[in-house]
Amino acid sequence: MENKQIAISQFGDPDVLVTQVSPIPEPLVGEVVVKVHFSGVNPIDVKTRAGLGWAASENKDNLPWVPGYDISGEIISVGSQAERFNIGDKVAGFIGFPLQGGGYSQYLSVSESALSLVPSAITLEAAAALPLAGQTALQALDKAGVKEGMRVLILAGSGGVGHIAIQVAIAAKAEVFTTCSEANLDYMATLGAHAVNYKFSPVSERVEEADVLIDLVGGDAALDALNCLKDGGTVVTVPTLSAELICEKAKLLGFNATGMLVDPNPEQLDALLYMVSVGLVKTEIQHIYPLDQVAEAHKQIETGHTRGKILLDMQC
Numbered sequence: 001m002e003n004k005q006i007a008i009s010q011f012g013d014p015d016v017l018v019t020q021v022s023p024i025p026e027p028l029v030g031e032v033v034v035k036v037h038f039s040g041v042n043p044i045d046v047k048t049r050a051g052l053g054w055a056a057s058e059n060k061d062n063l064p065w066v067p068g069y070d071i072s073g074e075i076i077s078v079g080s081q082a083e084r085f086n087i088g089d090k091v092a093g094f095i096g097f098p099l100q101g102g103g104y105s106q107y108l109s110v111s112e113s114a115l116s117l118v119p120s121a122i123t124l125e126a127a128a129a130l131p132l133a134g135q136t137a138l139q140a141l142d143k144a145g146v147k148e149g150m151r152v153l154i155l156a157g158s159g160g161v162g163h164i165a166i167q168v169a170i171a172a173k174a175e176v177f178t179t180c181s182e183a184n185l186d187y188m189a190t191l192g193a194h195a196v197n198y199k200f201s202p203v204s205e206r207v208e209e210a211d212v213l214i215d216l217v218g219g220d221a222a223l224d225a226l227n228c229l230k231d232g233g234t235v236v237t238v239p240t241l242s243a244e245l246i247c248e249k250a251k252l253l254g255f256n257a258t259g260m261l262v263d264p265n266p267e268q269l270d271a272l273l274y275m276v277s278v279g280l281v282k283t284e285i286q287h288i289y290p291l292d293q294v295a296e297a298h299k300q301i302e303t304g305h306t307r308g309k310i311l312l313d314m315q316c
């Protein structure tokens with residue numbers, strides 16, 4: 001048996017992604033080997049492949065480098081002192097973030113403490129959609145102190161992070177406003193959010209008196225959305241590139257503002273899996289690409305218009 005991995009051979013276009021073959025790893029102490037069924041594709045993978053951002057600069061002398069942070073699959077071997085799981089258990093995890101990566105692998109040895117058990121009611125597809133995006137959503141809402149009765153504006157509600165953030169905020173009994181293009185208006189309504197078509201009018205003309213802005217777009221869209229906040233409102237801006245600018249402007253206007261870097265937390269993944277199992281959150285998966293079509297998956301993310309998540313099927 002071989003272990004196919006997708007690696008970034010050099011920084012550049014999607015065709016720098018190559019397949020490499022390595023042995024199936026043996027578990028180290030406290031580790032388990034996961035046969036990865038699905039690997040999530042995130043915008044950070046695409047940015048790193050293009051040579052942008054911290055993970056790229058830290059790994060520039062380390063190519064070929066295997067990206068990927070979201071995995072779901074089943075345990076095929078258990079190392080010494082690894083006691084949480086048994087062979088055959090279905091698991092998911094947010095692994096190797098941000099510098100190690102490795103998720104675009106058919107087999108991976110990881111610390112058992114990085115993994116969550118996937119309940120039988122949840123598909124491995126849904127489980128792979130949750131780790132990075134779901135934890136970003138939870139941590140952004142948490143930083144903003146979202147609670148019952150608040151008016152919460154979430155920019156890009158139809159994306160990987162946004163569609164989960166909307167559902168968690170609604171479950172917390174917040175009133176949620178969001179932005180999307182025409183194609184996603186109905187989808188946003190089915191999640192319970194008031195949706196504004198950002199191509200039709202700036203959100204500042206349509207939403208007012210928001211307590212919280214969760215910015216998943218950055219740049220001019222975020223600057224415009226600051227006008228939707230009430231006095232003393234709170235901003236969490238998630239895209240790292242424009243975070244400094246947006247926080248500076250928000251603070252000048254008297255708002256509380258912060259950027260964030262998601263922090264892997266298996267207990268939060270447990271909570272997300274629970275929310276999916278009881279129907280509070282439904283993952284949206286736009287497309288699952290076979291691993292040899294990873295370049296197409298990256299091109300889709302690069303459109304900036306993915307609804308929900310994109311996954312790689314690592315076993316076909």
Ligand SMILES: NC(=O)c1ccc[n+]([C@@H]2O[C@H](COP(=O)([O-])OP(=O)(O)OC[C@H]3O[C@@H](n4cnc5c(N)ncnc54)[C@H](OP(=O)(O)O)[C@@H]3O)[C@@H](O)[C@H]2O)c1
Nearest residue numbers: 043136156158159160161180181238239260261262305306
């Ligand atoms: N700091 C961190 O730790 C962290 C963690 C996770 C993600 N991020 C960043 O957060 C951002 C969102 O991540 P993601 O995974 O949700 O991205 P994504 O899934 O690629 O987002 C795609 C969505 O963005 C929407 N969109 C595009 N332009 C828009 C605009 N001007 N206004 C409103 N919606 C717009 C699209 O909706 P339409 O098709 O309807 O236009 C699409 O559904 C990315 O920049 C990502 O790198 C940062």
